[in-house]
Amino acid sequence: MAERAEVVFVDGVRTPFGRAGEKGQYWNTRADDLIVKAMIGLIERNPNLPTDRVDDVGIAATTQTGDQGLTLGRTAAILAGLPLSVPGYALDRMCAGAMTTVSTIGAAIGYGAYDIGIAGGVEHMGRHPMGFGADVNPRFIAEKLVDPAALAMGATAENLHDRFPALTKERADRFGMRSQQKVAAAYAAGKIQPDLIPVAIASDAGWGLATQDEGMRPETTMEGLATLKTPFRSHGRVSAGNSSPLTDGAAVSLLASETVAKELNLGVKMRMVSFAFAGVEPEVMGLGPVPSTEKALRKAGLSITDVGLFELNEAFSVQVLSFLDHFGLDDDDPRVNPWGGAIAIGHPLASSGVRLMIQLAREFEERPDVRYGLTAMCVGLGQGGTIIWENPHFAGKGGK
Ligand SMILES: CC(C)(COP(=O)(O)OP(=O)(O)OC[C@H]1O[C@@H](n2cnc3c(N)ncnc32)[C@H](O)[C@@H]1OP(=O)(O)O)[C@@H](O)C(=O)NCCC(=O)NCCS
Numbered sequence: 001m002a003e004r005a006e007v008v009f010v011d012g013v014r015t016p017f018g019r020a021g022e023k024g025q026y027w028n029t030r031a032d033d034l035i036v037k038a039m040i041g042l043i044e045r046n047p048n049l050p051t052d053r054v055d056d057v058g059i060a061a062t063t064q065t066g067d068q069g070l071t072l073g074r075t076a077a078i079l080a081g082l083p084l085s086v087p088g089y090a091l092d093r094m095c096a097g098a099m100t101t102v103s104t105i106g107a108a109i110g111y112g113a114y115d116i117g118i119a120g121g122v123e124h125m126g127r128h129p130m131g132f133g134a135d136v137n138p139r140f141i142a143e144k145l146v147d148p149a150a151l152a153m154g155a156t157a158e159n160l161h162d163r164f165p166a167l168t169k170e171r172a173d174r175f176g177m178r179s180q181q182k183v184a185a186a187y188a189a190g191k192i193q194p195d196l197i198p199v200a201i202a203s204d205a206g207w208g209l210a211t212q213d214e215g216m217r218p219e220t221t222m223e224g225l226a227t228l229k230t231p232f233r234s235h236g237r238v239s240a241g242n243s244s245p246l247t248d249g250a251a252v253s254l255l256a257s258e259t260v261a262k263e264l265n266l267g268v269k270m271r272m273v274s275f276a277f278a279g280v281e282p283e284v285m286g287l288g289p290v291p292s293t294e295k296a297l298r299k300a301g302l303s304i305t306d307v308g309l310f311e312l313n314e315a316f317s318v319q320v321l322s323f324l325d326h327f328g329l330d331d332d333d334p335r336v337n338p339w340g341g342a343i344a345i346g347h348p349l350a351s352s353g354v355r356l357m358i359q360l361a362r363e364f365e366e367r368p369d370v371r372y373g374l375t376a377m378c379v380g381l382g383q384g385g386t387i388i389w390e391n392p393h394f395a396g397k398g399g400k
Pocket of ligand 1: 217
């Protein structure tokens with residue numbers, strides 16, 4: 001019988017995120033090179049890691065063809081220089097890809113099958129536009145298994161505005177603007193940069209280095225946002241200013257059993273407490289994190305008031321706001337995305353789950369008064385994912 005273990009997040013890094021498309025910094029960069037670069041960065045800054053002790057490498061991507069195909073976990077492990085004895089796999093749960101590689105590798109560690117694992121994800125949305133090449137079964141629409149709007153994420157966000165009239169465009173825009181401001185402040189304070197692995201990039205101008213997230217718009221104003229088009233519905237409420245942009249990027253984490261992490265002196269940034277995934281009606285996809293969070297809290301024996309920090313993926317403002325309203329949190333609650341989120345940083349689908357964890361881990365270091373934190377995100381076709389983490393730096397009872 002394998003010995004059960006506590007699961008810890010040892011470390012996580014990511015590439016700077018790029019704007020998808022021809023003008024973006026990664027247009028000439030392969031998707032697999034992004035995740036390989038991140039993995040090399042992770043290994044280099046954890047010199048105590050005996051790479052032959054890595055039991056598995058799980059790398060997610062939503063589109064698994066071309067330079068995101070061929071079992072990314074295995075190919076990326078070889079390209080990153082891990083010993084050939086280390087196996088790897090690829091996985092897809094759309095936006096929660098990396099969150100799911102963390103939960104599956106974490107579960108294997110918790111069960112005692114693995115000691116150490118690498119989990120992450122990549123999405124080059126410029127080279128692999130959302131849904132491109134997918135052959136959606138006609139039964140979905142013909143048999144009305146899902147609402148036609150369910151297949152366009154922006155349309156599901158418009159549906160949330162319809163369902164909850166209290167979620168106004170004004171609130172969504174303000175949340176988007178605040179995300180931009182919080183990310184700008186976090187950058188100015190040097191909080192984001194330490195976990196970015198610079199990537200060499202080629203353009204018509206020659207070689208360069210990507211060192212920061214490219215999609216940020218710190219100059220955003222409410223007046224500017226009010227003028228933007230609403231591409232998912234005429235006279236709608238969802239715009240480029242209150243949505244996450246199309247993004248290229250990769251993120252990767254090192255997980256281990258707490259005993260092995262201590263034995264090898266690897267360091268512990270977070271302890272996994274519980275995780276859950278859940279489904280909702282696909283046409284209101286953004287509500288997914290509500291039941292997944294309720295489930296994860298239940299499994300952990302915690303309530304929402306026990307959570308001192310939230311890293312919520314901002315696929316769309318309205319989607320985060322629906323979560324906040326459900327749990328009775330204010331739009332500008334300081335516990336929520338204190339360093340901003342995906343609206344400003346970007347959301348390269350299958351990598352974002354680990355981006356949330358990287359950010360939460362850094363926040364934990366600064367907040368020994370906080371015991372529990374939560375990472376959560378919505379997922380295409382009506383799902384949500386949540387992982388609850390404990391702060392190893394927590395310095396006393398009674399804090400949150
Ligand atoms: C919303 C969306 C369609 C916009 O795409 P886009 O039109 O290519 O976006 P752009 O960055 O070109 O922005 C559109 C315009 O808004 C402007 N804009 C964007 N954000 C702005 C801001 N914060 N303040 C002011 N202007 C802004 C841009 O400058 C651009 O103006 P222009 O047309 O004059 O050049 C796209 O980002 C999208 O699909 N997002 C959702 C992604 C998604 O579904 N992810 C999965 C979630 S589950």
